Amino acid sequence: MAIYDGNKMAATEGLLEVARLCALAALKAPRVGRTEIKTAIVTGDDLWPVVEVLEIIGEGSAFIMGDAIAVRKALEAGTPPVLLLVGVDASSSELAWNCGACGFSSCGEFNAYAKKNLGPGTLFAGPSCAWKILDHAVASNWAAAAAWQYNVPNRMQASTGVGAYLLGYLEGCTMCVGITMGPPAPMVYYDRPIMRDVYTEDDIVEMLQRNIPSIFEGFPGDGRPKIRHSPNWFTEWRFTKVERDPELEAKAASIAERVQKYVAEFRAKRQQSS
Amino acid sequence: MPSIYYDEWPRYSPPDQARRENTLAAAKMMLNAAFTAPMMGGIPQIEGALIWGYEDQEKIARKMEELARANKGKRWQEMFKTEAVMVREADAVVLLGNYRAADTPMDAGCGLCGGQPNCDFLYNRRTCVGGVIDHTELQTENLINGPLCMCRVSDLGEAVGGAMTVATRLLVDARPFMSVGLAALKLGYLRRSEIAVGILVASQAKSPFVDVLPYYHMFSLDRAVDNLRRTYVVLRQVFWYDYRTGFRSRVKKEEEE
Numbered sequence: 001m002a003i004y005d006g007n008k009m010a011a012t013e014g015l016l017e018v019a020r021l022c023a024l025a026a027l028k029a030p031r032v033g034r035t036e037i038k039t040a041i042v043t044g045d046d047l048w049p050v051v052e053v054l055e056i057i058g059e060g061s062a063f064i065m066g067d068a069i070a071v072r073k074a075l076e077a078g079t080p081p082v083l084l085l086v087g088v089d090a091s092s093s094e095l096a097w098n099c100g101a102c103g104f105s106s107c108g109e110f111n112a113y114a115k116k117n118l119g120p121g122t123l124f125a126g127p128s129c130a131w132k133i134l135d136h137a138v139a140s141n142w143a144a145a146a147a148w149q150y151n152v153p154n155r156m157q158a159s160t161g162v163g164a165y166l167l168g169y170l171e172g173c174t175m176c177v178g179i180t181m182g183p184p185a186p187m188v189y190y191d192r193p194i195m196r197d198v199y200t201e202d203d204i205v206e207m208l209q210r211n212i213p214s215i216f217e218g219f220p221g222d223g224r225p226k227i228r229h230s231p232n233w234f235t236e237w238r239f240t241k242v243e244r245d246p247e248l249e250a251k252a253a254s255i256a257e258r259v260q261k262y263v264a265e266f267r268a269k270r271q272q273s274s
Numbered sequence: 275m276p277s278i279y280y281d282e283w284p285r286y287s288p289p290d291q292a293r294r295e296n297t298l299a300a301a302k303m304m305l306n307a308a309f310t311a312p313m314m315g316g317i318p319q320i321e322g323a324l325i326w327g328y329e330d331q332e333k334i335a336r337k338m339e340e341l342a343r344a345n346k347g348k349r350w351q352e353m354f355k356t357e358a359v360m361v362r363e364a365d366a367v368v369l370l371g372n373y374r375a376a377d378t379p380m381d382a383g384c385g386l387c388g389g390q391p392n393c394d395f396l397y398n399r400r401t402c403v404g405g406v407i408d409h410t411e412l413q414t415e416n417l418i419n420g421p422l423c424m425c426r427v428s429d430l431g432e433a434v435g436g437a438m439t440v441a442t443r444l445l446v447d448a449r450p451f452m453s454v455g456l457a458a459l460k461l462g463y464l465r466r467s468e469i470a471v472g473i474l475v476a477s478q479a480k481s482p483f484v485d486v487l488p489y490y491h492m493f494s495l496d497r498a499v500d501n502l503r504r505t506y507v508v509l510r511q512v513f514w515y516d517y518r519t520g521f522r523s524r525v526k527k528e529e530e531e
Binding site for chain 1: 486
């Protein structure tokens, strides 16, 4: 007989146990086609490289940065999440349904094109068989729903999926989503209490002005409406403008370069040690 | 009936109403689960209500915005205003209250309320006739007329937990709120209870109850759409355009071809 620390056990064994059952659910999920699903479970310190690569990508995407910060803070607090990867190689089709969803008139044509043109996008790789993408989505949904049945809320993320995919945690895939579970506390990935103080109120108001300008728009009859930026907007005029941003373009290029470098170095290191 | 068409937009359109009715079915099962939840001694003590529809949800939301001013704290105010938006965006409101917490306590001397091996703490702080509590007498100016029997409050929690469990099983989004429960109590729902919890229920693409913006009552989707309606109609009258004659340059090109 023994007494276990419930919190500690939930954080380590409990989450891992749920993730295992979710991986099983992903493999047992119903299919429309005959798609092979691949899964992996990333835990503990192996999450650090995911955080680091997401933080580089996140410099250009607040959405991805939010996920990186969430995982980083959980790691720093000593309660690492468990990341379930659900992936698929959708770049070929054996179905011979010739359905046309991919844009080719036959699976043969698609396979020939895909073989020659397989390449990365900003997130995943393609071209893809639509039914494999669909089956992969069903499988990842089943995995997430399985965790839900254990009352473990989770979040399906393209971000952690992409990070792990770039690092080679789930080889032989063209698409991969990450399902993060834990740390064992409510509201980790929803509302993100840990994101408090990451952005200032001014940051957020500026984001809102860019994204829902109609709320900030003054009377538009002038054809060039003033933006209601402060109570003095009538005297201190400000306007929106559509323009190029060379600084942002340069940043995007630098991010792509640094991600490539990080991933290449990580993969080389990983190959050496194995 | 050949088919039922579902959509979640525009709000309260026939396809959206069809969808809402399904959420209602789930909300009804949540209420049953609340009643079958484990309670001390199996004593009946829970009352529930199911509220839905534009007008009733709006009524609760407005009440919450009023209650936001009941407390000077900025966090309280933003919480109530934000959750008022969530009430408007929800498909239904499940209300659960405990009608024993104020006047018919567990009488087990459990110690939860006052830290004593008896119920003195509670009885001494409420108006009694003999030893019977008259819960209609106000004890405080606060929103909840306390103190309450903590055993009963605990059982209300069991009821909420049961309802939430069913929500997860039926895959509808749900989240329990103090603010919704209090506003509903003030409006006269669950009139036997002194404490209530409001569970908002929805089945939409994005759960309305998480991941919101700051000052959400000003930047909700409804406000964004409303502002677009405000500016868009003026926009049509800025540069003027006769669609029958079209742009001269394009018409000319067509004629040449």
